[in-house]
Amino acid sequence: MAKDEAKSGGGILETVKTIVYALLIAGVFRTLFFQPFWIPSGSMKDTLLIGDFLFVNKMAYGYSYASCPSVYLPQIGIDIDASDLCGWLDGDNTRFFAGEPQRGDVVVFRHPTTGRDFIKRLIGLPGDRVQVKQGLLYINDEPVEVEPAGTFTETAEPQGPQALRPRCANGPVGDGGVCEKEKFIETLPNGVSHDILNIGNQGSDNTPVYTVPEGHYFFMGDNRDNSSDSRVPAVAGGVGFVPYENLVGRADRIMFSSAGRSMLYFWTWRSDRFFKGIE
Template identity: 70%
Template sequence: MASKSEGGIGETLRTLFWALVIAGVFRTLFFQPFWIPSGSMKDTLLIGDFLFVNKMAYGYSRYSCPFAGPDFSPCPVEGRIFASEPERGDVVVFRHPTKNVDFIKRLIGLPGDKIQMVRGILHINGTPVKLQDGGQFVETYEPQGPQGGRPRCANEPVGEGADCIKPRQIETLPNGVSHDILNIINGGRADDTPVFTVPEGHYFFMGDNRDNSEDSRFPQSIGGVGFVPAEYLVGRADRVMFSSAGKSLFYFWTWRSDRFFKAVE
């Protein structure tokens, strides 16, 4: 006859087992956690933002599996099941086609679109997007996040602890979605591009921090993203759950309470 202590331990282990199973199913099928490691999506997303990616938004592919190795053998899904089309302006997490890491950018170009940057202005199918002045984005020039990188500033040179300023504009896409974009320099390497025609079954992504983002404006051969196949989409970023400006989430004095549960727009 088992003792009460043995029965208690057994019950605890069973509870823990089923809790892990439920958590695994939840993460695999519904939501996946994601930390923002870089400043490519400022000021929409900041370094240290923590969010859950809605994996139900676009259906599932083998790249949606959080436990897959380099060959994705645990997730032998071909193509995408329960698929639905993303919308222009969505903030999307996707698997980089060659680096096998997750990226987060804004969806700009749909299949068949012609995308071009002309003197720093986004053109979609030959028409420039609507832009409005959005004031300035100001942050402190200091190490940011676990990697300790410092931000790029339009008002360089900037001393430690001083204001790092970037001009901000509000960009409105053809479907009416509006979002902030930042500009650091004029005449950068991505301010004037050839026309990119998005292939069928692919998407074109850009970062909101336009002069500090490796995205579809750059080919994969030089570290960019290029066109992203539909099956590489992981999910949509809907809401920031938590945010910390420090090297660790345990540095409570660096928490950004104004960003808790903030909608991603």
């Protein structure tokens, strides 16, 4: 074998090794510390917008089977769930190096039945009684404090890679029009305040009383009339109560945000959302 051929073969082997090592390091980093998450829907407006890109802090609550990475790329037939890799850790609803989530945290978790990643706000802790009456949230039979905060506006147009159209409180709005929602500041019993949006009266504005089981949590989206969350049981198409072991981590800060169909479209990045803290 010529020296040049030997060098070439060795160079290819070194490149492969470098790629493998890089993937292993990235996998460990993603599993133990931070997981990237791109907001696909408008259920958390205006706290999180479609196209926000953030890293989820996995250290906040410790580790369970849900800490293992999942890869869902239906376009090329890849569907690897966390339970496929770490299912042997599933089932006992415990965590390693466990940390307690706080009411008001914005949390990424695995859906109890589909296993897909969801992001919502933690509203109910184990043992809490949660109810919504006429659009107002009650926790342990006490209404939360709510005050008007003006109007949230956005352009009525397809948003994100799924081309989702926003729902508007000011009725059907044509492309390019101004879509409005009522905005309020909601303050939870522990003093955490955050924005919520209202579109109109609908079924989810009036719910039964839900008593959160031990080892489970109750989540809601900030865009209250456009969120699939714990107000509807998982078997009925909602989220229901989420087990402690299904928590992935806490969302603390937006890294950047794209208003376009892809995060790679840098000309659509929202300059006012770089490194924006999540409240």
